[in-house]
Amino acid sequence: MSEPQSTPVRTRVAPSPTGDPHVGTAYIALFNWAFAKRHGGQFVLRLEDTDQARSSAASERMIQESLRWVGIDWDEGPDVGGPHGPYRQSERLSIYAEHVQTLLDGGHAFHCFCTPERLDAMRAEQRAAGETTRYDGHCLGISAEEATRRIEAGGAHVVRMRVPEEGVCRFEDVLRGEIEIPYSQIDMQVLVKGDGFPTYHLAVVVDDHLMGITHVLRGEEWINSVPKHVLLHEYFGWTMPQQVHLPLLRNKDQSKLSKRKNPTSINYFRDIGILPEALVNYLGLMGWSMPDEREIFTPQELSEAMDLARISLGGPIFDLDKLSWLNGQYLRALSREEFAARVVQWMLNDERVGQLVPLVQERTEKLSDLAPQVDYLIGERRSLSQEDFEALKIDGETCARILDHTLRALDELREWERDAIFSTCQQLSEFLELKLRDYLKPLFLAVSGKHVSLPLFDSMVFLGSDVTRMRIRDALNVIGVSKKAAKRLEKNYAAFAARATS
Numbered sequence: 001m002s003e004p005q006s007t008p009v010r011t012r013v014a015p016s017p018t019g020d021p022h023v024g025t026a027y028i029a030l031f032n033w034a035f036a037k038r039h040g041g042q043f044v045l046r047l048e049d050t051d052q053a054r055s056s057a058a059s060e061r062m063i064q065e066s067l068r069w070v071g072i073d074w075d076e077g078p079d080v081g082g083p084h085g086p087y088r089q090s091e092r093l094s095i096y097a098e099h100v101q102t103l104l105d106g107g108h109a110f111h112c113f114c115t116p117e118r119l120d121a122m123r124a125e126q127r128a129a130g131e132t133t134r135y136d137g138h139c140l141g142i143s144a145e146e147a148t149r150r151i152e153a154g155g156a157h158v159v160r161m162r163v164p165e166e167g168v169c170r171f172e173d174v175l176r177g178e179i180e181i182p183y184s185q186i187d188m189q190v191l192v193k194g195d196g197f198p199t200y201h202l203a204v205v206v207d208d209h210l211m212g213i214t215h216v217l218r219g220e221e222w223i224n225s226v227p228k229h230v231l232l233h234e235y236f237g238w239t240m241p242q243q244v245h246l247p248l249l250r251n252k253d254q255s256k257l258s259k260r261k262n263p264t265s266i267n268y269f270r271d272i273g274i275l276p277e278a279l280v281n282y283l284g285l286m287g288w289s290m291p292d293e294r295e296i297f298t299p300q301e302l303s304e305a306m307d308l309a310r311i312s313l314g315g316p317i318f319d320l321d322k323l324s325w326l327n328g329q330y331l332r333a334l335s336r337e338e339f340a341a342r343v344v345q346w347m348l349n350d351e352r353v354g355q356l357v358p359l360v361q362e363r364t365e366k367l368s369d370l371a372p373q374v375d376y377l378i379g380e381r382r383s384l385s386q387e388d389f390e391a392l393k394i395d396g397e398t399c400a401r402i403l404d405h406t407l408r409a410l411d412e413l414r415e416w417e418r419d420a421i422f423s424t425c426q427q428l429s430e431f432l433e434l435k436l437r438d439y440l441k442p443l444f445l446a447v448s449g450k451h452v453s454l455p456l457f458d459s460m461v462f463l464g465s466d467v468t469r470m471r472i473r474d475a476l477n478v479i480g481v482s483k484k485a486a487k488r489l490e491k492n493y494a495a496f497a498a499r500a501t502s
């Protein structure tokens with residue numbers, strides 16, 4: 001496996017630009033990059049932006065910036081171009097349309113006119129009977145002529161793929177050997193949505209093929225989708241790229257790494273002063289160990305040693321303490337000049353200081369007043385205790401509610417800007433029947449570690465969404481929420497969310 005291969009190796013990372021740049025994306029990118037480099041091949045960045053409602057240009061930009069920040073570059077991609085472009089799926093719609101037509105013509109796909117109500121009822125029935133919910137084939141019998149007539153009459157529809165009723169899908173995963181999944185577990189997947197956009201499954205198969213991808217290294221959460229991809233390859237008469245499903249990153253409690261429990265955005269690690277070379281090194285330790293077991297290495301060294309057989313499948317734990325330790329190793333190895341340069345790059349630069357000035361200038365008598373006012377903005381905030389919250393004279397349950405609901409609402413916020421944060425908090429304070437002033441007290445404490453601090457919403461904007469949310473999460477842990485109370489909080493928040501969307 002470690003010998004250079006005869007066909008040029010081509011790998012890709014295919015993030016969906018729907019939020020913060022996730023460490024999982026950098027992890028998958030790193031292994032694809034290293035594998036391609038090891039074999040003298042190419043590495044492609046493709047943006048899977050077929051979810052129109054959730055994709056954003058800001059997320060796209062952050063993904064590219066953050067990958068470059070950790071030192072991963074690509075041979076082909078939306079910004080650098082290449083012979084297999086466009087590399088943004090929303091710009092490839094005509095390619096998908098052509099391929100769907102081939103599937104329809106071959107009888108491998110069909111138009112489905114089922115209404116959401118019918119599909120809901122179908123699923124409810126299946127659930128009641130204890131079955132897995134899947135499409136029941138209702139529209140399979142519609143002839144091509146009838147489908148055309150209904151489409152011309154403006155009938156809302158999607159395109160679904162055919163899936164055999166029986167039999168087993170068998171495929172090879174380079175790390176796991178043969179995997180078998182019965183077709184009875186596979187849904188007649190929607191390939192083209194009502195808005196005319198392809199779904200992931202169609203786009204990924206078409207693009208990997210047309211872009212000449214030879215090895216697909218991606219997270220193990222995609223294994224169950226492979227049978228759909230196997231079928232689509234058969235329908236098109238194409239050969240599958242090799243499948244390599246890397247182990248998922250996990251929280252300390254073994255659950256899938258999630259922003260509910262851990263910071264997951266690369267921006268967070270940048271903002272707290274983790275060096276990019278330490279972060280990328282740490283990601284290289286996820287499921288991988290160097291032949292000589294050394295823990296400090298560069299992406300280049302990783303690529304030179306890259307051998308898929310060395311990847312271990314036990315879920316790697318993304319451990320912030322271990323990352324900090326590694327970062328310390330890197331920081332201490334810097335020269336004095338380089339260390340100083342990093343501090344400037346990180347925070348003590350015109351841009352960051354410039355963002356602080358409007359918050360502090362009016363509140364300052366001497367320049368030296370500055371540091372104590374902004375300590376929690378440029379450094380970690382002090383640790384909190386239960387007594388800190390008791391001193392607020394707001395009962396524990398209410399405090400927990402405020403923090404929990406704010407955290408949940410901020411998790412869902414798409415734009416991290418002052419007005420949006422403010423209006424979220426205002427709505428929540430009304431929902432909780434609290435004066436805004438009281439509602440904000442525990443938040444001031446959670447964010448700044450102080451009872452009186454610089455303006456809260458500006459502080460949150462300066463800190464960024466990840467650091468802010470991490471601090472609120474930490475405050476909730478300090479208060480302590482029992483399992484029973486957590487259930488109540490969840491239910492109560494659901495009532496707020498339902499009210500907010502109605």
Ligand code: GLU
Nearest residue numbers: 014015016048204218222
């Ligand atoms: N767009 C998918 C994602 O966001 C890509 C999965 C794949 O690599 O096939 O993870």
